Amino acid sequence: MKKLQIKLSKLKLDTPVLPASGTFGYGDELIDIIDYQYIGAIITKTLTWKENAGNPPPRIWEFQNGLMNSIGLQNIGVRRFYEEKLEILRNLNKTLIVSIGGKNQDDIFKSIEFLSNKKGIDALELNLSCPNIETNKTIAENPDFTFKMLKEARRLTNKVLIAKLSPNVTDICEVGLAAEQAGADILSAVNTFKGLYYDWNREKMYAGGVSGPMIFPMALRMVFELYRKVSIPIIGLGGINSGQKALEMIFSGASAVGIGTSLVIMPDLASRVCQVILDYLNKTRKNFYSVIGSRNEKKH
Amino acid sequence: MKKLQIKLSKLKLDTPVLPASGTFGYGDELIDIIDYQYIGAIITKTLTWKENAGNPPPRIWEFQNGLMNSIGLQNIGVRRFYEEKLEILRNLNKTLIVSIGGKNQDDIFKSIEFLSNKKGIDALELNLSCPNIETNKTIAENPDFTFKMLKEARRLTNKVLIAKLSPNVTDICEVGLAAEQAGADILSAVNTFKGLYYDWNREKMYAGGVSGPMIFPMALRMVFELYRKVSIPIIGLGGINSGQKALEMIFSGASAVGIGTSLVIMPDLASRVCQVILDYLNKTRKNFYSVIGSRNEKKH
Amino acid sequence: MKHKKVRVLSKKIFNGKYVELFFENRFDSIPQPGQFVHIFTGGAFMRRPLSIAGYSPEKIRIVFQIKGPGTKKLAELSNGTKIDILGPLGNSFPGIEKQQKIYLVAGGIGIAPILFVADKFIQSGNDFKILYGARTKNDLLDFLLPEGNYKKIISTDDGSAGEKATVIEILTKEILKEKPDIIFSAGPFAMLKSLGLLCAKENIDAYVSLENVMFCGLGVCQGCVVETTLGYQRVCKDGPVFHNRLIKWK
Amino acid sequence: MKHKKVRVLSKKIFNGKYVELFFENRFDSIPQPGQFVHIFTGGAFMRRPLSIAGYSPEKIRIVFQIKGPGTKKLAELSNGTKIDILGPLGNSFPGIEKQQKIYLVAGGIGIAPILFVADKFIQSGNDFKILYGARTKNDLLDFLLPEGNYKKIISTDDGSAGEKATVIEILTKEILKEKPDIIFSAGPFAMLKSLGLLCAKENIDAYVSLENVMFCGLGVCQGCVVETTLGYQRVCKDGPVFHNRLIKWK
């Protein structure tokens, strides 16, 4: 396992395999489900400034090879998180990434400011791309908006800043570059795809975000494109459900991988992915860093 | 079957179930595979001005619930099509839609001009969105570009003009509206999603367009959004593999549906879809037109 | 760890539609009535939650209805196959005092968790009454109930066995005769709602086991919430057992 | 219509890896050696192409190796199950004159279409020689060849049956002895390539049955092309049988 300890920007990760925000609770709830030694860091669900009730149910719809969710960022808010959770998480002795989001920029900035001086938090991931909050364009769908958001965030905190990108864009590189130029340390790509589900019993359309194996080829492509254009490291995620797919993401240009949907369904996936990566490194006698982007090339 | 005869803009369709361009050859090859009475029209693969060799193989990659292709518009070109195929197609006595595309606008305009005065062609579908031809943005990824293309196409032909949109955009409505304003009669949504596949044997990444059931929730969402904004009819396609999914597309706002990938795999799907639509109309005592967009609402 | 691979030990199928299945007990803790397992069936993308319907140190019982792809695949498993489960998950029916008058009310396949409750009460020597309704004779699984000295009232929608009545109609009559202190119930949502409203009116404490589509089953995705007077609560973690007054029935 | 649902009639599995399966002949036309069926297996998203390995008015034979999810699922089918097929598809090996010296050269599971060719030649009274190579004894299916008065040379990579040689090595030797007029061949790409280059050099007409991933199998998607001197040609429609000189071997 030692061999998988890596640095991602300034973050020390026990392994390059991370859970994905929103599928790992506040970070401590899966202690008796997942062996935490195999995950690189803890990542919280997206927190908003104020406690948030989320969307009315139903919130989950199943497909043959993935699912759609419309949780609507239900969470206890940044303050309660600090008061009730941070201490517990700190004691887990893992790198801690806190995901931040919200309906308006001011709230996001308040959250960043509030968390900025709290010990035990190693990085803030800005969820720029949650498609469930606003019906129209989200921050991550617009490079200028993204630039401004990251610029101000950078001013407010010295913590490692991760910009989480949306796949629902014409050109993810534009947005990724904007985040990089504004001072983001790491990109996380991608969030869920906008989808729609028709419920024949309720006779109703439901909108939400699609995740799981069905989005993998699209996510892989986006990480591939990003890697060519940006210089900061990328956490690649979207549909990973095996060690092979994790490696493919890394070949494409990801410096670490995130697993959301499939880690929830198969809690031992993190350990299996670590094993596959280790085996690959041993077999090819390569070190982890040299594998990043090894089937791609920088174009700048 | 009479009940399913509809008008789509000025086109008379035997049923609202259409094949999708590129999966139906030049239109006559599946006579001993599919019962043509169940399809609403014939649609050709995308033709380019000059004969086109297409991309080097491999060209097809399989997923659990869909596939990726990178055919690269292999076709015999507009002239040979006219000389070798049009007569045969005319004799099939079905509405004929010819798909037009190419690497540059001038070639597309030449094709439109050439086909414009040919009898037996009822509509031209402009493939604005083929993601395999240009590595960078395609016409359908830019509303201005789309507007200009359609404007000129409109000037060149009186035939029914269908604009086929790409799903690889931040806001498909912008592009759809641009096409409408420039004079498109019908929108077709959507083409394939940009994807990437890693081949472990060849140790190579392949880029292509993803289709089949895995893209359905995203395609459904896009047709839903489009319907709210545009006034011209929409052919909804992307991942339809059952009568139920076809109906969902129609509920969302499609006036007709296209089936590509799944019709190839299950050649009797068109007849099954027709049957499901008929059963639904009979059971609910509705007429077809009243079902279009019935789980959606116009927002303009 | 609550994540286990366990062997199927035996299986019985009733009327081609209902399945009683035993698998190895490899749980780290003793399961309580009301708790469930979240099973990777292989037949569908997500896991499927199923109530624990009985327990011994050697084996765990589940009882389920074949509904869709997930339960269909489960029903096809042969003995010895390993299945991937998470459990025991969720809260459980509350403990009770000896003297209390208890009704167990089950509708349809809601009998599954109630079987386990009945086991427990027989073991602990509690007295109780079971009201159990199903559609038809062929949907009744009362032969799976433990032997004991309790009262049992069976009803079916079509009268093919027991009384021709819904279990709620039976409950209404029984309450008139003798008001229970507490009710434990499981069944379809519409039935639980009627029961919840009835018990609120009659001022009876009722605990209901709710169902919902579940993604994680572990409390981390917030996917399975129901509306309660405390806001949205997770069926998988805050439930599946809720006090009837907590639920906003609608 | 070439789209049929046909019943599986019988099935044999050899060494857990190879399958001979017969299904109802409901074809509209008489299949020719080299043609294939495109089968919806249920195990994978796309259909799977398999050569027709034999034909009678009542039944069609296929012979295949269990490789991945598609062929695995096919191998599990029980008699009476209906499978969804398209066929007969593709072109076929060309007709030949009686006096010609014919070699049939099969590598591995490439024996499948060759079985059908052999049947035909025995029926038509043509004389021929079969060269058939496989990895090991356990990969040899020569017992599926028809009885007849032809010459048969078996080889295996490990020498566990027949000569220890590749089928190309055997072919090279045989050509030295007696040059055939025409060769019909099927097998892995690398073998066909060697054969193609050899025959080009020796000026022998060879027809090879190529494989490729196929989506439609019907000639409409352009997905299965190979590079030829005529440009890209579709294996499913222009092939699967090609003259060796047509292919750009690389």
Ligand SMILES: Cc1cc2nc3c(=O)[nH]c(=O)nc-3n(C[C@H](O)[C@H](O)[C@H](O)COP(=O)(O)OP(=O)(O)OC[C@H]3O[C@@H](n4cnc5c(N)ncnc54)[C@H](O)[C@@H]3O)c2cc1C
């Ligand atoms: C805590 C809990 C305990 C349960 N215990 C039992 C039990 O002991 N015995 C039993 O027969 N059933 C039980 N259920 C219901 C059981 O989970 C569903 O019948 C099963 O998930 C259906 O899956 P399927 O693939 O067979 O059918 P599907 O086709 O997926 O579903 C059939 C119907 O069940 C609903 N459903 C689908 N997934 C779920 C889900 N995850 N949770 C609830 N409903 C769902 C669907 O909306 C649909 O109406 C329980 C559910 C919960 C939440």
Ligand SMILES: Cc1cc2nc3c(=O)[nH]c(=O)nc-3n(C[C@H](O)[C@H](O)[C@H](O)COP(=O)(O)OP(=O)(O)OC[C@H]3O[C@@H](n4cnc5c(N)ncnc54)[C@H](O)[C@@H]3O)c2cc1C
């Ligand atoms: C015209 C034709 C005739 C064939 N006849 C026979 C036959 O008679 N007997 C036999 O055993 N095999 C035959 N094959 C090969 C057979 O189609 C593949 O072995 C089968 O598709 C593998 O599917 P799978 O799901 O079991 O394995 P997969 O895991 O899908 O594939 C295993 C290997 O086969 C390759 N493959 C996958 N799909 C195809 C495809 N559609 N075409 C070709 N290769 C593919 C893959 O790239 C992989 O290397 C034929 C192929 C063609 C094109």
Ligand SMILES: Cc1cc2nc3c(=O)[nH]c(=O)nc-3n(C[C@H](O)[C@H](O)[C@H](O)COP(=O)(O)O)c2cc1C
């Ligand atoms: C139930 C659910 C809830 C999610 N919630 C969040 C969230 O709160 N914040 C966020 O940035 N992403 C959220 N996501 C997106 C995931 O973090 C991830 O980007 C996406 O699901 C793609 O990865 P996957 O296919 O491995 O799940 C959520 C995903 C799911 C399935």
Ligand SMILES: Cc1cc2nc3c(=O)[nH]c(=O)nc-3n(C[C@H](O)[C@H](O)[C@H](O)COP(=O)(O)O)c2cc1C
């Ligand atoms: C093999 C293949 C070839 C295609 N070729 C074309 C094409 O030439 N022109 C075009 O407009 N769309 C083409 N498409 C896209 C389809 O027409 C359709 O828009 C897309 O596949 C989504 O529908 P589906 O999921 O039903 O296949 C092609 C799709 C496939 C799978």
Ligand code: FES
């Ligand atoms: S199913 Fe995830 S919180 Fe209940």
Ligand code: FES
């Ligand atoms: S597989 Fe479609 S053309 Fe051959």
